[in-house]
Amino acid sequence: MNQWRRCKFKQLIFGKIPLWAAAALCVFPLYVNAKQAQDLAPGQIVERLEVLGDPTQSYAIYLPSGYSTDRKWPILYCFDPGARGSLPVKLFKSAAEKYGYIVVGSNNSRNGPSVPLSSIIQTLWDDTHKRFAVDERRVFAAGLSGGARVAASFGLAYKDRVRRFFQYKCLGREIFSFFPHQK
Numbered sequence: 001m002n003q004w005r006r007c008k009f010k011q012l013i014f015g016k017i018p019l020w021a022a023a024a025l026c027v028f029p030l031y032v033n034a035k036q037a038q039d040l041a042p043g044q045i046v047e048r049l050e051v052l053g054d055p056t057q058s059y060a061i062y063l064p065s066g067y068s069t070d071r072k073w074p075i076l077y078c079f080d081p082g083a084r085g086s087l088p089v090k091l092f093k094s095a096a097e098k099y100g101y102i103v104v105g106s107n108n109s110r111n112g113p114s115v116p117l118s119s120i121i122q123t124l125w126d127d128t129h130k131r132f133a134v135d136e137r138r139v140f141a142a143g144l145s146g147g148a149r150v151a152a153s154f155g156l157a158y159k160d161r162v163r164r165f166f167q168y169k170c171l172g173r174e175i176f177s178f179f180p181h182q183k
Contacts (some may be wrong), residue, residue, distance in 0.1 A: 021125045026049050037174070040061070040063060041063075042063040042064060042065050042067040043060070043063070043064065043065030043097070044062075044063075045060060045062045045086060045089055045090060045093060046061050046062075046150065047060045047085070047086040048053035048060065049061055051123050051124070051126055051127045051129070054123060056108075057107075057108050057120065057124070057127075058085070058107045059085050059104050059105060059106050059107055059108075059124060059127075059128075060085035060086035060104070060107060061089065061102065061103065061104050061105075061128075062089050062092070062093050062097075062102070063102055063132075064096055064097050064102070065097060066100065067079070067102070067161050068133075069132075069133045070133075071133065072131070072133050072134060072136070073100065073101065073102050073117065073133055073134060073135055074099075074100070074102070074134075074135050074138030074140065075101065075102040075104060075128065075132070075134050075135070075139055075140070076096070076102070076103040076104070076140045076141070076142060077093060077104050077124065077125075077128075077139070077140070077141045077142070077151070078092065078103065078106070078131040078141075078142050078151075079105075079106055079109045079141070079142070079143040079144075079147035079148075079150040079151050079154070080106070080110070080113070080143070080144055080148070081110060081111045081144060081145045081146035081147045082110055083107055083109060083110035084105075084107075085104075085105030085106050085107040086105060086107075086146075087105065088103070088105045088144070089103050089104070090143065092142075097156065101140075102128075102132060102134065104124065106124055106150075108120045109124075109147065109150050110146070111145075111146035115131070116152065117150055117163065121154050141154040
């Protein structure tokens, strides 16, 4: 009987899938989700949040201090020509807090011929819609200079979902326009 217990103990510790490894695999996702929730405290800017499943892509985000998953929230996607996602998020922070918007700034979208913008836009859309309570009827996009062209492309790519997009300082001139989509 005693030898049987030692055999079972060895099998648990050194078996094909040790019990401790299985337990660690079960607990690790809980730790990661708790860490993400801690890093995403409402009312604070997170300058780099990696996309789930693609650590090469990231974005900056601001959740208003009243954010909760109990209701849907409007979202503003921002694109900077230098892939500085936190810059537009910082600029829109006070307005986002006042009016209750989620603000997201891409850290990958930038000017240049070899930038896979369609992939960046699709990944950004998918990740934010999986993680956050986004109001599908109130999706907006904004951009500066080359980022304004990306915001326009974003608006056209999701024309059935994006309500408005606006640009500022495009082609060397001050432009501040809204292009509402007719429904």
